[in-house]
Amino acid sequence: MDTTRVSSTAFDGTPQAPAHARRFVRQVLGEWRLSHLAEDAVLLTSELVTNAVVHAGTGIELTCRLDPDAEPARLEIEVDDHHPARTVLAADDAPSDELRASGRGLVLAGMLADAWGVTYTRTAKRVWVRMELTDGPEPQGSTPDGPVPVVVAAPVGTLHVGVVMCDRDGIVRSWNPEAERLLGWPAGQVVGLPLEGLVAWRGHGPYALSLADTLGLCRWRGEARMRHADGRLISVYVSHLRTRGRPEDRLAIWMVVAAEHGYVLTPPPVPLRREAGSRIKDLLAQDMPFTELLDTIARIVQMSCGGDAAYVLLATGVFGPGRGTPTVIEDLLAADVALAEQLRARSLACAPLLVTGPADGEVTGYIVVTAAQPGRFDQELTVSLQHVADQVAVPVQRERLAEQERAHRSRLSFLAEAGELLAGVHDEELIAALTAQLVVPKIATWAAVYLTDLTGMTRLAHVWHSEERHNAELRKSLPAIPHTALDEVSWPVGPESVLSFPLLTQGRSYGALVIGRGEPTLPLELAGLVADLCRLVALNLHTAMLYTRQATTSKVLQRSLLPMRVAPMPGLESAVVYEPAGEGADVGGDFYDLFTVAGHWCFALGDVCGSGPEAAAVTGLARHAVRLLAKERYTVADIFDRLNRALLEEDEEGEGRFLSLLCGELTPLPQGGALCTIASAGHPPPLLLRSDGSVEPVATPQLLLGVEVGARFFVETFELAPEEVLLCVTDGVTERRAGDVLLDDGDGLSKLLSGCAGLSAHAVAERVRRAVETFSAVPSRDDVALMVIKAAAALRSVR
Template structure:
């Protein structure tokens, strides 16, 4: 004898729901003669419904289920909401500390119920409690439902009502069950014949129930003799225009209600109706697929059901949605049951005998599947699995094919639309990533940006390994969605892998770990390693990450080449300038050098200061132009001046020979201005200066009395005329006097139309430097250049200051 009873209702997620739920449970338990359980059951129901209203805020479904055949008998109460992403708070309450302000519903469940649990699906969360009542004060017979009458006395009344809820048909079983004849009830409102259980304004009223497509449940109907007869009703509403719709009620007495209740294995026709209702609604693709999977799983009675869709550009099928115990654990499948040639349903009694790997990945032995066909092409599959072999019959494949035929076109249409949206989103994401990474020449910064691009949108954490141009691999950057775990994550990952990244066994934790290579131009530059809480990675995300990694690899490769080139350039450029100025007894020197090009160490300006036998030589030059070509002339000029001077050539001869050398290079338009001189110390202090200026800014001499003089006549630039001849001029640099040599980056410092050297501005500046050291004079000039205009200077700047020291300060 089946003594299982079930009664369900629904509520809006409003503050009134707990009160309505309490009334419903108390009424149901009274009908089931379980009033002695009412107090605990009502308290548990109130707490669980309140928890759902507060934390979910969605519609709520409440089900009471009595299993009288169990040993001991048990009562289960289930509360379903529609926000599965919200975690349920609760657990066993502490023994001493007071209960927390949240999660008290499940704390009470732990104290009052014999068992409780939470079941998650993709669209709902179910919280249930179980109460056993073997030891009750009343006799067990009084607590259980009354014995059902023999099946030969079964009566199924059929009542048909019109769109306004008035009776239009009443069969003979209805007359036998309720005593009213068809003539007596014709045209009567159903509400006069039904004792509705008072679901209240916050659940389903009778009018709302009549508007549903399908409903089952217990209630009471009025007998002609005045009695209230407990009945079980299976309600179905017909389709069509609103005025032509009919409500069909199949009614049995409560003892025979099991014949109208949902069977253990749901009916195939019910799935068909659900699919039809589903296709009539406009849903996002993910929700559509999830709902199809749930309908297939419930209607088939399988352990799990899947919707598989064909991956782009290949013959593999990936899991797009799943429902049941093992849903979402399989990723991409390649099997004889899932391929482009499989255009008919497939039934496998034992997967272990056909495909061991697939059986292990599905955690199943039985498999039934049907193809999703659109325009004669297989675009996916519907599949149902079970852990036991031989679970399914052939008629299940017919039902699956029927469902597949109904949903295939809709799924393909929505999928194409979703792919178009995803493609636009993918292009947008890659464009933003490319813009973010473009122009970044620092490998560490690129690694940090790559990790933060995928966390937390795609992964819980990410790590970037970089392989340098020598083949050395290192852990460059880690990033966790919870930053306090960054240090722990770095410790858990190998800092320097001892094997190729494709062969590394990553630490296994709660997350699924996936590795994507950073490859470009056939070379590996490392890997992006991610950890995800989801067990599988959708195909679209896998393709997106592959594209992102190619973009990151390209920028890392460029950054590595840039770094190597920059290092080489700095080494070469530094060789163009003297490492340090030569010390000169009796003279004090200071140099300011600043290339105008950002990131460069050497520009078109150069200087040198060195000793030759018993005198000193200095040079200050400016090459026409900038960049590597100008730097090449800079190196040629500086080394040529130094070499010729050490060979005891005079200043004039040095200019003559350097002029010829530049002309021999044949680089038209590459001119050079050069100020070159010799300093010979004098016994009384100071030095005799021999100087020549080949088109260079004239040097200035600050006399001891504060007067400023120009001490060299500008001559022709070097590299213009082969017959040019250069002459020298001589003057005495007395103690306390200062010789200032600059390039045009100083004199031509611009602020609008005004130059720093307008109206002898540099001479006036030098006249204010009497009594200052060489370093102080150079610093005064630098500050004048920087402060002359708001914008920074973009020209090369070179300043050479020579100051003769007083005789008493000259070391013997």
């Protein structure tokens, strides 16, 4: 004889189908005495039906099939939809992103069922799971934890169901005749008295409530002791219910029976609630991703509590401060309208996740179950919820601490990256651009940087949007020059929320960082990170602005050490190359000058020993002294004598600021060319390129200036004929190094100049400069200065 049991039903493919399916399976398994399998079976059914609703969208047929004669006995649950083209992938074959998109139903099937599979036909797809019944159906009078003692009920003829009603202050307002038969008190003696005087109340468990708190609950069942009129304390079973309405009109109703008649008011056994804790304990022992673990726990809680939805919330501000005990809210709409609308629920039960250890008692989150109808949960449920919450609190706290550590490391890494990126940047515009690109898109959708200069003027320096095509539009929407304080500016209203962070350091504002985010609020961790970034940016802006001001001042002073322009020399071509070695410097230790005096020209090329401001000071002294003395008609020899004394007088601390100087005068000759009177104080000798291509030095090196007080200097003369070229250089040219070889080794400069016959002065200067630059791959560490003078066929007199 076939003993297989089959029960089927059908649903429309609507969001309500999973709830209907859960109730159907729970009812069927109760009738078949398989309540010990209900937790897993209902969870699997809910997942399979949910997947069918989401991915098929057709009508659904649900079948439960029990085969007790199989070896072993088995329970099969089948879910049929009418979309066979939508195939189902096994968890091992499906990519992780598809599993995330399609839910965890089939993963749960692999975890909870002994077997599962999919059968396809032309018109339908059937997903089935099989659960083996190793112990067979549960026997009468047993529970999943084993047999329980059989309680012998008292005769029904002795049953009295007392009804007691109290107001919100616990004052008895009604006392029915059955209560009088049970407890011996006539209504006239107890109405108007506090119920507390008739009840020997004591709470049970770590979250026990007082009698006053219990009267305020929506529902409650349990044992208590009440005082009989003869003074005895008798054990009773109480079913508590609170009426709805205005708070001042609500009544607490107690249905009271003797303890031996408690079965009359006791709700049906709920094995799901007893098994939820053990199932979650098994889950916590597995190595699962944290988010998947919380999702599975929420599903188990939903199934075990019979709610419409369940959540594991890791936010502590959901229910306000002080919610450190499990709570049932009968009608959420009356308590918190916004939360009721957000959760789409009327009933709510929650238990806190409490931290143990140094922060004992701290709430890190909640386990919450909700239902669309009011009054769905009773206080008894919170005990189960708190049991689950106590298990979940440990991994949640562990994950929270790990997340804090990861966030701290990420914050340090971000700030280190920003510091490294901004280090050494002395351009304010570049700092603004880098700052905007640091926060977009990691922190914000768009960012704008306002800069306030040393005069207090604020301007929009840079904008950056995660989609670059919006940059121009964003710049137009923001004020270019705010006319109010940055913290008072009305930023444009758009899809993003706008936040402004000041760039402050050392008590001064250097502008602001303005960001736009799609989220309405900025988490505290991100707010702290942005504030730290702004302090770092402000410090770099402070340094950059000081550097800019110092560099500007330095450039102005340095430019005063060089001639504004080279004097035109009719009949002569001149070219000058000047390249200081210092980064960002306009003037180094080398200097040059070329000017007219009466009927002739004067030129000078010098090199100060050393570098920095001290060398620049000697440069300024030397150049201006040469020009001033020449204007006063001093000869070249006298210029050297006076400048030598001036250097020695200025060197009061004996630092030895020596100077090599090449100085000369050019007087035009009637037949063309010029007569050159020249002197060289420790300077590389000038080279003369003759018209036939030969090269010869035309000055004898003498003692450096600033060395000896009584030093005397002499001059030499030669004729610069038409088409001949005079090359004057500093040691940055002759001593240009490539390894151990110098450019002028073996008369290298003379050979270079000999190949310049027929070139213009500018061409000669460029060829020499190019030769210096390419002589070595290593940049030159010395200043480079050179002057080229070429005589034309005939000179005109200087007027």
